[in-house]
Structures are given as structure tokens and as C-alpha cells.
Amino acid sequence: MADFGFKLSKSSTLDLDKVDLKVYNLLCKTDPDIKTCMACGSCSATCTAAPFSGMSMRKVILALQRGQDVRPMLGKCMLCGKCTMVCPRAINTRHLILSICKCYD
Amino acid sequence: MKDNIVIIGGGVAGMEAARQLIALGHKPIIVEKSNSLGGHVASWYKLFPDMTPASEIIARLTKEISDANVFTGTKVLSMTKDKDTYSLTLDNGVTIAAKAVLLATGFHLFDASKKEEYGYGVYDKVITNRDLEALFRGEKDARIDNPKAVGFVHCVGSRDLKAGNSQCSKVCCMTAVKQAIEMKEKFPQAEIYCFYMDLRLFGKKYEDFYINAQRDFGVHFIRGRVSEVGETFDGRLQVKAEDTLAGKPLKVQVDTLVLMSGMVCNPTVSDLVRQARLDIDDDGFLKSRNNIFDILESNRPGVFYAGACTGTKTVPETLAEARAAALEIHNYLKDG
Ligand SMILES: Cc1cc2nc3c(=O)[nH]c(=O)nc-3n(C[C@H](O)[C@H](O)[C@H](O)COP(=O)(O)OP(=O)(O)OC[C@H]3O[C@@H](n4cnc5c(N)ncnc54)[C@H](O)[C@@H]3O)c2cc1C
Numbered sequence: 001m002a003d004f005g006f007k008l009s010k011s012s013t014l015d016l017d018k019v020d021l022k023v024y025n026l027l028c029k030t031d032p033d034i035k036t037c038m039a040c041g042s043c044s045a046t047c048t049a050a051p052f053s054g055m056s057m058r059k060v061i062l063a064l065q066r067g068q069d070v071r072p073m074l075g076k077c078m079l080c081g082k083c084t085m086v087c088p089r090a091i092n093t094r095h096l097i098l099s100i101c102k103c104y105d
Numbered sequence: 106m107k108d109n110i111v112i113i114g115g116g117v118a119g120m121e122a123a124r125q126l127i128a129l130g131h132k133p134i135i136v137e138k139s140n141s142l143g144g145h146v147a148s149w150y151k152l153f154p155d156m157t158p159a160s161e162i163i164a165r166l167t168k169e170i171s172d173a174n175v176f177t178g179t180k181v182l183s184m185t186k187d188k189d190t191y192s193l194t195l196d197n198g199v200t201i202a203a204k205a206v207l208l209a210t211g212f213h214l215f216d217a218s219k220k221e222e223y224g225y226g227v228y229d230k231v232i233t234n235r236d237l238e239a240l241f242r243g244e245k246d247a248r249i250d251n252p253k254a255v256g257f258v259h260c261v262g263s264r265d266l267k268a269g270n271s272q273c274s275k276v277c278c279m280t281a282v283k284q285a286i287e288m289k290e291k292f293p294q295a296e297i298y299c300f301y302m303d304l305r306l307f308g309k310k311y312e313d314f315y316i317n318a319q320r321d322f323g324v325h326f327i328r329g330r331v332s333e334v335g336e337t338f339d340g341r342l343q344v345k346a347e348d349t350l351a352g353k354p355l356k357v358q359v360d361t362l363v364l365m366s367g368m369v370c371n372p373t374v375s376d377l378v379r380q381a382r383l384d385i386d387d388d389g390f391l392k393s394r395n396n397i398f399d400i401l402e403s404n405r406p407g408v409f410y411a412g413a414c415t416g417t418k419t420v421p422e423t424l425a426e427a428r429a430a431a432l433e434i435h436n437y438l439k440d441g
């Protein structure tokens with residue numbers, strides 16, 4: 001068949017009807033504070049790893065809420081816990097990270 | 106004989122209530138703990154949304170309540186109830202028997218030094234919204250010296266569980282945008298950055314300020330909460346936030362950083378609250394009987410509220426409540 005240079009790309013749409021929220025729902029039980037994140041970015045701004053690795057706790061939480069795999073990003077966390085100190089919603093982000101790891105055990 | 110009405114607090118709420126009570130034929134008594142009337146508004150320069158000089162509002166109210174009995178520099182030592190009368194003892198030795206008491210005790214500005222990571226009281230160039238109003242009013246401030254870059258931090262001590270206050274202070278977004286414009290007018294060469302979590306510009310004409318700030322004054326709006334502030338070797342301030350829209354950590358150096366301290370409850374009324382057995386709401390403010398229909402009424406007959414003592418309010422909201430409270434009191438005394 002003639003190659004016209006076109007191909008089908010995967011859609012980047014987040015299809016909320018089809019997302020798998022298994023991990024997020026588990027976390028809502030162990031760390032219910034996760035539901036109160038307001039995406040202010042304090043955690044990411046204060047994160048020691050962020051500027052060099054792209055680690056962002058805010059993005060991790062959002063990704064979980066959208067049913068995406070957070071393991072590649074989480075691998076960059078050094079568990080220093082600075083994010084927990086600045087969160088205005090008093091989310092224990094460090095504990096949350098440990099809980100996320102357990103979900104994937 | 107007319108029944109005594111005592112108004113505790115001589116900010117714009119107390120003053121406007123007194124003005125209306127006088128118009129209704131009463132002779133209210135204002136007890137104000139500081140040495141002058143006007144409350145917080147007396148410390149502001151120009152008021153949104155019309156940029157009305159705050160001094161004009163205070164001057165007008167002061168003139169129109171010249172018939173009221175005013176005790177300034179006076180505290181209420183105790184307030185107790187006997188049948189349908191409240192007995193108030195003042196620290197100047199006066200005791201008043203009043204049929205109705207209006208609490209117009211307002212709010213406190215959040216103490217910005219409690220947010221240690223922002224460095225108020227540590228770094229010279231970190232100031233508050235109140236300090237900036239004083240500068241605009243013409244007070245000298247050696248900390249502000251022709252800045253090349255200025256940052257505004259929204260929500261300081263508001264929407265912050267760690268600061269003990271989960272509520273939105275409501276007026277600060279608007280105040281920040283207003284002050285950003287005023288700052289740009291004063292220092293046209295300065296770059297201005299507003300760090301916000303959500304912009305809550307809810308009131309009449311507020312969105313116009315936002316558009317003007319963007320279009321005519323080039324104010325930069327960055328969606329991210331400032332996480333920490335440090336000093337550079339040459340004495341400037343290094344501000345860190347996440348630019349959450351770009352999804353990247355962000356830093357910028359500024360010469361002045363303005364913290365938008367929020368409106369929080371006034372703890373100095375706790376003695377009165379205990380003695381008169383009034384209810385306090387979860388947010389620490391005085392608790393209205395109902396937040397829709399009975400905002401001006403306390404849980405005790407004869408005790409009324411107006412203004413920022415029940416929650417964050419703008420000046421026009423405060424004035425409207427004060428007028429309504431005067432009418433409530435008038436009707437209460439007429440029926441009683
Ligand atoms: C930075 C900032 C800028 C603002 N700018 C604007 C603006 O531009 N436009 C606008 O519409 N609104 C503005 N506001 C809101 C405005 O300040 C309030 O709406 C207003 O001050 C509320 O008036 P009030 O009389 O209820 O309280 P207050 O102004 O707090 O007055 C209360 C009075 O009661 C006295 N008092 C307190 N406790 C006692 C006691 N126990 N015994 C005796 N007296 C007592 C106090 O000394 C004070 O005089 C701003 C707020 C902030 C924080």
C-alpha cells in the first residue's frame with residue numbers, strides 16, 4: 001500500500017469514563033487527606049529533587065486522581081519530607097508517598 | 106426615657122450603626138478601645154472598587170456621629186445580664202445599663218511573622234499589606250527603596266490549616282491586585298509578580314482591576330503558592346514557588362515582597378463572649394444565629410453584631426450590615 005506519511009496517533013484525551021482509579025481509591029482509605037489537595041504547588045516548590053529530576057508531589061497527586069501511573073516520577077523522591085512541612089492543607093505527603101509504594105507492592 | 110444602646114467598637118461598622126441609630130432618634134454610646142475611631146479603614150489609603158480615599162469615609166462618618174457619646178481609649182471590663190438589661194463596666198469607672206448592645210469589634214490582621222518561611226521580621230524587605238498602605242498614605246518606610254522587582258504573596262495565614270485558619274480572607278486577592286497597580290504607578294520601572302493559588306475576585310468591578318493589572322500595568326500573575334523566601338548575597342529576596350501552570354519550579358529575585366495578611370478573628374473579645382455567654386463559630390469569629398436570615402443576631406436577646414466581627418467583609422458589606430443592625434435594634438427596643 002502506498003505510504004502517504006500519515007499514521008494514527010494515540011489520543012491524549014483523559015477519558016474519565018475509562019480511567020482506572022484503583023490506586024487512588026485505595027489511597028483515599030489509607031490517606032484520606034489526599035482528597036483535599038488544592039494543587040497550590042508548595043510541595044513541588046520546596047522539593048529538593050524537583051529542579052533536577054522533575055519530581056512534583058502536586059503532579060503525583062493529580063496523576064493519581066486521573067488514574068495514571070506515578071511510579072516513574074515517584075522514583076525520583078528522596079523521602080526528605082520537606083513537602084510535608086509546607087503543605088497548607090496539612091497533607092502528610094511523605095506518608096502518602098510510602099502508602100503509594102505499598103499500593104504497587 | 107430612651108433606652109441606652111452601647112456599641113462596642115468604633116470602626117466603620119460601629120460608626121455607621123451609630124449614624125443610623127441617631128437618625129432613628131436614639132443616642133448611642135460608642136466604646137472604642139483605641140484612641141481614635143475608624144478601625145482598620147483608618148489605616149488604609151484608597152478603597153477598592155472606586156479608589157475612594159479611606160480618610161473621606163472616616164471624616165464623613167465622624168462628622169455625622171457628633172451627637173453620639175463616644176468613649177475612646179476605653180475598654181469594657183465586664184458585661185453581665187440582669188433580666189432584660191446588660192450592665193457594662195468600663196475601665197474609666199463608668200457603668201452603663203443598656204437594653205441593647207451592638208458588637209462591632211471587627212477583625213485582626215493575621216500576624217505574618219507566624220509564617221516563618223516568608224521571613225517577615227527576619228528580612229528587612231519583606232513587608233505586609235498594612236505596611237504598604239502606610240507607605241501609600243505617605244509614611245516613610247526605609248525598607249522600600251525604588252524596587253526593581255516586587256512580589257505579592259496572596260493567602261498569608263488564610264486557607265492554611267497550619268496557620269490555624271482554613272478560611273479564605275476574601276478581600277486579599279482584590280487588595281493585592283489593587284496594591285500591585287498602585288505599586289506600578291509609584292515605581293513604573295518595577296516588575297510586579299502576584300503569587301496566587303486561586304484568584305477570588307468576586308465583587309462588583311473587581312475583575313476590571315484584574316484586566317487592568319494585566320493589560321495596562323503588565324503585572325505578572327503566577328499560579329503557585331510561595332513555599333519559601335531567602336536573602337541573596339546582595340541583600341535581595343529570592344522567592345520560590347512552583348509555576349503550577351508550567352509545571353516547573355520557579356524562582357525570582359525581588360526587592361520588596363508584600364505579604365497579604367488575611368483577616369482573622371479578634372481574640373480580644375473572648376472575655377466579653379464568656380461573660381455574656383455568646384457563641385463562637387468554628388472559624389473563631391462571633392457566631393450569628395443563622396448565616397442567612399439572622400446574621401446580625403447573636404444567641405442572646407439584645408446582643409447584635411455588625412461588620413467583620415462575624416467574618417471577613419468589605420467596607421460596603423460592613424456598612425450595609427451596620428445600617429441593618431441599627432434597624433434591628435430600633436425594632437427590638439420598640440417591641441420590647
Ligand atoms: C489590607 C486590607 C485592605 C482592605 N481594603 C479594603 C478596601 O479597599 N475596600 C473595602 O471595601 N474593604 C477593604 N478591606 C476590608 C475592611 O478593612 C473591613 O471591611 C472593615 O475594616 C470592617 O470594619 P469593622 O468596623 O467591622 O472592623 P474594624 O475595622 O476591625 O474595626 C473594629 C473596631 O473595634 C475596636 N475594637 C475591637 N475590639 C474591641 C473591644 N474589645 N473593645 C472596644 N473596641 C474594640 C477596634 O479597635 C476597631 O476600632 C480591607 C481589609 C484589609 C485587611
Ligand code: SF4
Nearest residue numbers: 037038040041043087
Ligand atoms: S502542598 Fe499540599 S495542597 Fe499544595 S499541591 Fe502539595 S499536597 Fe497539594
